[in-house]
Amino acid sequence: DIQMTQSPSSLSASVGDTVTITCQASQDISNNLNWFQQKPGNAPDLLIYDASNLETGVPSRFSGSGSGTHFTFTILSLLPEDFATYYCQQYGDLPLTFGGGTKVAIK
């Protein structure tokens, strides 16, 4: 199985801050990576696919980059509605696997 190591597992930030989350794959997955946002009580929402492509309707303050084994996810200028848990997920090989999640909390 491809292990997805996501860091940090949690962080505290203020409205207006820039936040960066990283995801490291245990082997090369090319750009086969999704990023999701999950708010309490809701299903995950796809924000970014193919490592860097913004899903339709997702604000441009969200971005993703990387390929191979190292990926980053950035939120520019945090808004109150961005406080949530974020997950990376690889689809380079089966089984599909997720990172452990990053909880973004209000400082």
Next chain:
Amino acid sequence: QVQLQESGPGLVKPSETLSLTCTVSGGSIRSYFWSWIRQPPGKGLEWIGYIHHTEGPRYNPSLKSRVTISIDTSKNQFSLRLSSVTAADTALYYCVSPSMDVWGQGTTVTVSS
């Protein structure tokens, strides 16, 4: 716009079989691979497996011996069966579209006697 809806019992006894169905509306199930994903309370996401209407299912090896995913194209549904359940199988179960862009609302399954 594709929508997904899970259905099935919310309580299953230990050692019995969990059975869930996902109904797909607004689109055809005759495309790509449709997934089941679960999330234990307070924990992360685990892919259970997926199915294609002609290529069949693929399973997570961690659950492979207990999982069966099937598809009914006439009803635009796909289903999950997980046998010999234990408390560790208590989770929110989601059905998910091929591109992971559409998720059902999720259904909570509790394993308890």
